[in-house]
Amino acid sequence: MERSLGKDITATLIVSALLIWLLPMMVATYTLTVLVIYGMLGLSLGLIWGFGGILCFGQAAFFGLGAYTYAIAAINFGESTVPMLLAVLVPLIFAAVLGALMFYGRLTDVYLGVITLVVTLILFKFVNSTAGPQYVIGNARLGGYNGIPGFQTLNVPGNPDAYIWGDPYFYFCAVTLVIVFLLVTWLLRSSFGRVAIGIRENETRMALMGYDVAARKTVLFAIGAAIAGLAGALFANWGEIVTPGLFSLGQSAEIIIWCIVGGLGTRLGPILGAAGLAYLKFMLGQQSLIDNTLITGLILVLFVLFLPKGLVPAVAAPWKASFGRARRRPHARQRRKARHG
Amino acid sequence: MDLSFVIAVEVLYAVASLVLISAGLAVVFGMMKVINLAHGEFMMLGGYTTITAVGLGVNVFIAMLVIAPLVVGLIGLIVERLVIRHLYGRLVDTMLATWGLSLVFIGLATMIFGNTTTGISTPIPGFAVGDYQISGYNFFIIVVAVVLVIAMLAVLRGTRAGLIARGTMQRADMAAALGYSPDRIYMATFFCGSALSGLAGAVLAPLVGLVPTSGGAYIAKAFITVIAGGPSLIAGLLSSATSFGVVNQVFTFAISPVIGEVALLVAAVILLRLMPQGITGRFFKGKL
Amino acid sequence: MAETVLETHGLTMRFGGVTASDNVNFSLKARELRCLIGPNGAGKSTFFKCVTGLLTPTEGQVFMRGQDVTGWQPHQIASLGVGIKTQTPNVMDALSVHENIWLSARRFHDAAEAKARTDTIIDRLALGGIARTELGQLAHGERQRVELGLVAVADPWLVLLDEPAAGMSAQDVDRMTEIIHELTRSAAVVIVEHDMQFIRSIAETVTVFHQGAVLMEDHVDHVMSDPTVRAVYLGKKA
Numbered sequence: 005m006e007r008s009l010g011k012d013i014t015a016t017l018i019v020s021a022l023l024i025w026l027l028p029m030m031v032a033t034y035t036l037t038v039l040v041i042y043g044m045l046g047l048s049l050g051l052i053w054g055f056g057g058i059l060c061f062g063q064a065a066f067f068g069l070g071a072y073t074y075a076i077a078a079i080n081f082g083e084s085t086v087p088m089l090l091a092v093l094v095p096l097i098f099a100a101v102l103g104a105l106m107f108y109g110r111l112t113d114v115y116l117g118v119i120t121l122v123v124t125l126i127l128f129k130f131v132n133s134t135a136g137p138q139y140v141i142g143n144a145r146l147g148g149y150n151g152i153p154g155f156q157t158l159n160v161p162g163n164p165d166a167y168i169w170g171d172p173y174f175y176f177c178a179v180t181l182v183i184v185f186l187l188v189t190w191l192l193r194s195s196f197g198r199v200a201i202g203i204r205e206n207e208t209r210m211a212l213m214g215y216d217v218a219a220r221k222t223v224l225f226a227i228g229a230a231i232a233g234l235a236g237a238l239f240a241n242w243g244e245i246v247t248p249g250l251f252s253l254g255q256s257a258e259i260i261i262w263c264i265v266g267g268l269g270t271r272l273g274p275i276l277g278a279a280g281l282a283y284l285k286f287m288l289g290q291q292s293l294i295d296n297t298l299i300t301g302l303i304l305v306l307f308v309l310f311l312p313k314g315l316v317p318a319v320a321a322p323w324k325a326s327f328g329r330a331r332r333r334p335h336a337r338q339r340r341k342a343r344h345g
Numbered sequence: 346m347d348l349s350f351v352i353a354v355e356v357l358y359a360v361a362s363l364v365l366i367s368a369g370l371a372v373v374f375g376m377m378k379v380i381n382l383a384h385g386e387f388m389m390l391g392g393y394t395t396i397t398a399v400g401l402g403v404n405v406f407i408a409m410l411v412i413a414p415l416v417v418g419l420i421g422l423i424v425e426r427l428v429i430r431h432l433y434g435r436l437v438d439t440m441l442a443t444w445g446l447s448l449v450f451i452g453l454a455t456m457i458f459g460n461t462t463t464g465i466s467t468p469i470p471g472f473a474v475g476d477y478q479i480s481g482y483n484f485f486i487i488v489v490a491v492v493l494v495i496a497m498l499a500v501l502r503g504t505r506a507g508l509i510a511r512g513t514m515q516r517a518d519m520a521a522a523l524g525y526s527p528d529r530i531y532m533a534t535f536f537c538g539s540a541l542s543g544l545a546g547a548v549l550a551p552l553v554g555l556v557p558t559s560g561g562a563y564i565a566k567a568f569i570t571v572i573a574g575g576p577s578l579i580a581g582l583l584s585s586a587t588s589f590g591v592v593n594q595v596f597t598f599a600i601s602p603v604i605g606e607v608a609l610l611v612a613a614v615i616l617l618r619l620m621p622q623g624i625t626g627r628f629f630k631g632k633l
Numbered sequence: 634m635a636e637t638v639l640e641t642h643g644l645t646m647r648f649g650g651v652t653a654s655d656n657v658n659f660s661l662k663a664r665e666l667r668c669l670i671g672p673n674g675a676g677k678s679t680f681f682k683c684v685t686g687l688l689t690p691t692e693g694q695v696f697m698r699g700q701d702v703t704g705w706q707p708h709q710i711a712s713l714g715v716g717i718k719t720q721t722p723n724v725m726d727a728l729s730v731h732e733n734i735w736l737s738a739r740r741f742h743d744a745a746e747a748k749a750r751t752d753t754i755i756d757r758l759a760l761g762g763i764a765r766t767e768l769g770q771l772a773h774g775e776r777q778r779v780e781l782g783l784v785a786v787a788d789p790w791l792v793l794l795d796e797p798a799a800g801m802s803a804q805d806v807d808r809m810t811e812i813i814h815e816l817t818r819s820a821a822v823v824i825v826e827h828d829m830q831f832i833r834s835i836a837e838t839v840t841v842f843h844q845g846a847v848l849m850e851d852h853v854d855h856v857m858s859d860p861t862v863r864a865v866y867l868g869k870k871a
Contacts, residue, residue: 059437109618114380114436118572119614125565126610133603195739202736205725212685212723213787214711214740253561257444264441298452304445308438309431 009193013186020182024175033174035286037242040177042282043275044184044235046262050274051188052228053263055197057204058221061117062124063259066095066229068250070236072131072146075246078155080142083164084241087156091237092230099229103222110218121253128251151247158241177238181275184231188271191227200224261304267314276316347475352598358483360590361490362549366563367570367582368493369542374571375514375578376534378436379429382443384567385560386450387539391417391546392555393458396465405468413547414540421539425532433531447560454557462554482551489548493541497579510534514578569613575623584624588612635662636698638791638821639684644693646679653679654690655845663790666817668832668853669825671842672865677825678720680842681795684823685717686710697791712740716789716820720796722776726769730760730779733768737783754786758812774805781812792822798831810835833857841865 027036049063070091077087106119135148144152158173160166168176191197203210203217211217240246249255258281266277281303288296311318370384381387391413398408424446432439469481501507513520513530521527546563553559570589574581592612597605620626639661646654654676661667669677682688684695686707694703702710711717725733734754738747755764758778768776777797784792797813798806806828813835816822826832832839836853843865849856856862 105618109621111617111621114440114572115617115621117440118569119617121565122569122610122613126607129603129606129610133601195744198732199736199739202725202728202732205727206723208707208719209723209725210736211706211708212711212717212719213737213783214708216706216708253565257448260441260444295452295455297448297455301445301448301450301452305428305442305449308442308445309428312438 009190012189016182016186016189020178020185024178028171028174031283033171035283037174037177038239039279039282040174040181041235041238041242042262042278044181044238045232045259046266046274046278047181047184047188047271048228048231048235049259050263050266050268050271051191051231052224054268054270054274055192055204056200056221056224056228058225058228059117059260060120060225060228061253061260062120062256063228063232064251064253064255065120065124065127066099066232067236067239067255067259068127068131068246068248069095069098069229070233071240071246071250072152072236073233074237074240075152075155076141076144076146078157078240079144079152082156084156084158085161088158088234088237091240092233095233095236096226096230100222100226103225104218107218107221107225121256124251124253124256128248128253131248131251149248151245153245155240155244157244173241177242180234180238184234185271185275188231192271196220196223258300261300261307264307264312264314265303267316267318270314270316273314273316277314347477350474351477351479352594354479354483354487355598356591356594357487359594360586361487363566363570363586363590364490364494364582365486365545365548367567367574367586368497369538369540369545370567371571371574371578371582372497372541373535373538375576375581376510376538377433377531379433380436380440380443380568380571381429381538382440382564382568383424383447383450383560384443384542385562385564386447386454387417387421387542387560388546388549388563389454389555389557389560390420390450391543392550392553392559393454393463394543395547395550396463396555399465405465409547409550410544414544417543417546418536418540421542422532422536424539425535429535430528430531447564451557451560458557460557462556464554465551467551486548486552489544493544494579494583501578506533566609569610573613573616573620573623575620575625577625581623581625584628585616588616588624635664637661637696638663638698639823640696641680641684642694642696644680644683644690644695646676646683646688647691652845654683656693657845657847659840659847661791661821661823663821664817664819666813666822666835666837667824668836668839669823669842670827670829670832670839670856671848675842676845677842678795679845681793681823681825685715685793687719714741714788714790716784716787716792718780718784718792718794718797720799720825722773722780724768724776724780724783727767729765729767730771730782731755731764733779734783734786738786741787750786754782757815758782758785759808774801777801777805778808778812781809785812785816788819790820792816792820794822795825796827797824798826798828806831806834 045063045067048066049060052058052060073094074087074091077090078084081087102123106116111119131146132149134146135150137145139146139148146152156164158168158176160168199210199215199220203215203220207217236250239250262277262281263274264277265281266275267273281300285296285300288294288299307314366388369387370381373379373381394413394416395405395408398412399405403412428442428446429439432442467480467482469485471478471480473479501511509520509525509530513525513527517527520530570582570585573589574585589609589612593605593609596608616624637660639659641657641659644654644657644659645652657680669680671677679688683690686702686705686709689704694701696702697710697713697715700713702713707717725736731751735747735751738750742750755761758781760779760782763771763775768779771779781797797809801809810831813822813824824835833853838850839853839856840850841848841856841862848865849859849862851859
């Protein structure tokens with residue numbers, strides 16, 4: 005019944021090679037690059053929400069943290085290799101601490117939502133208020149609402165003068181996304197991933213089997229944050245500036261919308277949702293008849309009402325991860341509650 | 346002496362505005378266990394309604410205290426019929442759908458009113474206490490908040506509708522089994538909650554420059570206040586608004602307004618970590 | 634002399650003014666089968682929850698194989714090799730029978746070994762026909778059986794079952810009895826139960842709870858004929 009990992013990898017590689025070859029013929033690589041980055045960001049939330057049942061209202065916090073870490077480190081180091089690593093590590097550690105705080109406190113659902121939302125707001129407000137010259141990390145001024153421009157962008161490791169930009173940067177991002185996708189695939193097929201899905205389905209049962217639920221959720225949460233941080237660093241390189249807007253609630257909302265529209269409990273859904281909606285937004289941005297935000301909002305409302313499982317599960321069953329059926333967490337919770345009640 | 350009076354007024358004002366900001370959300374959450382993330386936009390709409398009405402020549406107090414709550418209440422009613430009622434019992438889904446609605450309202454407001462800051466001047470002049478200038482309008486906010494809390498208490502305690510509401514809060518299924526149509530209770534609740542949001546947005550409008558995205562500034566604070574308050578409607582609202590209002594103002598005076606805001610948020614995180622069920626989940630159990 | 638695997642000293646649990654569990658001293662030997670009975674509200678389930686870590690007792694201690702486990706989390710207790718089944722079926726609804734049992738086996742064994750053990754248990758419990766079916770689509774009796782399966786697959790030395798026979802058909806109960814007897818070959822089993830029919834068919838020693846405390850503890854036949862027990866429990870039913 006389960007398709008072998010080998011087949012899955014082969015299919016992924018063939019399809020993505022085709023896409024990476026064909027898409028630049030249709031859309032400018034500059035636009036494609038940011039779609040790929042958003043795809044990775046969508047995947048980061050899709051992993052922890054769709055497979056771990058952790059609804060994070062502040063995935064943008066890790067995205068912004070990755071971007072800022074990269075920018076600050078790049079200014080201080082004058083090259084990009086160590087900053088890229090730091091941009092993954094800092095959100096990872098931050099999320100591990102935050103996750104431990106929340107999950108060992110047995111916070112769930114709404115409360116988890118409040119805390120992640122509040123932490124995002126704190127970061128947003130703090131970074132926004134750092135315009136003064138006293139806010140400096142090494143040689144990098146935080147710049148408040150103006151953000152940080154003019155940092156070293158991606159270079160070939162060991163050669164700070166050999167920049168990777170333009171078309172090569174698109175290929176770099178695309179290949180990175182494929183690698184992350186394959187790692188996520190492997191993770192979900194591993195015992196860790198299966199246990200995570202078990203926890204999404206029934207925390208109490210998994211604890212009664214002897215699994216340390218809090219520890220596992222913390223680890224999964226941190227992995228999601230690391231992927232979001234990587235996406236943030238790539239975004240910083242693409243935009244060549246980082247601003248507090250990266251931490252904004254609007255950004256967090258968008259990530260959630262991508263996951264819902266694409267489909268939770270799938271690996272591909274959030275990526276396609278992100279790229280698709282971001283592209284739609286880009287197209288809509290070129291007209292001024294209807295406000296962009298209105299359409300985004302309308303899409304979210306309509307999907308929650310009429311297609312709560314998202315597009316991918318509705319259209320392409322074979323792409324679903326083979327372990328477990330896609331389902332949003334609260335439904336499973338309600339059924340349990342109904343039985344307990 | 347003057348300074349301590351000014352600080353006392355500022356703290357009271359901070360608490361009162363938190364009560365106002367959160368009341369609508371608290372009513373809807375307490376009664377229906379629905380988190381309305383479009384709450385901030387309801388407030389924004391209340392503000393725009395007031396400005397539009399004043400522009401048409403209506404007295405500013407009538408615009409704020411009557412027209413805005415009615416208009417926003419009706420908008421809330423439409424939203425409840427079209428969207429929310431399909432999602433009862435699905436907490437996360439309602440949060441997502443109302444988040445979508447909030448974006449829709451921002452878009453609509455942008456298309457109608459444009460993406461520029463509008464505002465009206467405060468209708469009450471300020472006055473001086475010793476060397477300090479105090480805004481007279483802050484007193485008005487405090488009065489409105491106090492009247493609002495008393496009115497809510499009176500309705501819940503003293504009227505038949507309040508009794509049904511209290512019953513529904515405790516056991517919605519039992520209230521339904523006793524023959525009270527949950528559908529109508531929910532409609533009425535959502536109307537009241539939205540009207541309260543409209544009122545809060547209208548009353549606060551003269552203090553802020555209004556833009557279509559103004560709601561975002563309110564929703565997080567309201568959300569935090571309501572969740573931290575816990576299951577009891579009024580006791581929860583008052584206790585968490587007081588805690589956060591005091592923390593906010595103390596840090597604002599001691600350091601800076603930004604740190605005040607950050608302190609409020611940090612306090613919320615610590616509070617929820619210590620009391621996952623909210624303040625009234627631990628203290629004041631069974632109070633209104 | 635068999636080893637004592639589960640022991641409580643003065644276990645007390647208060648909720649506000651209500652004492653749900655009152656100074657309970659309990660002890661269980663290896664491979665013993667023990668039923669806990671008592672009328673509604675007698676404190677059986679509270680006792681069960683304190684032992685499994687779902688509640689932390691107000692006073693008193695819980696020992697497992699001599700280890701003080703008072704106040705431990707459920708996952709820590711389960712990690713000792715204790716199998717727990719709660720009152721309502723607690724399973725992963727969106728996962729198949731095989732996946733449910735595999736997750737339990739995987740806790741103590743590597744992936745390959747877990748798969749082998751899962752297959753064995755599925756054969757033993759005659760779940761082969763529904764191995765790939767999602768739990769959400771199964772009947773109540775089958776779900777109960779699957780939950781026993783995922784308790785059994787972990788090879789526990791102590792099994793705690795809260796009302797395993799509740800809501801099951803006679804045929805299902807027979808099968809359940811068989812499984813439990815099989816479990817007692819390697820494990821001590823504690824069963825909290827209401828169903829007197831089921832208890833008669835399975836029990837040897839029975840502990841009777843009344844108003845939070847232990848009323849008596851004896852062989853099932855003595856308990857059934859005891860006038861006090863009949864008064865507090867059976868008498869009301871008859």
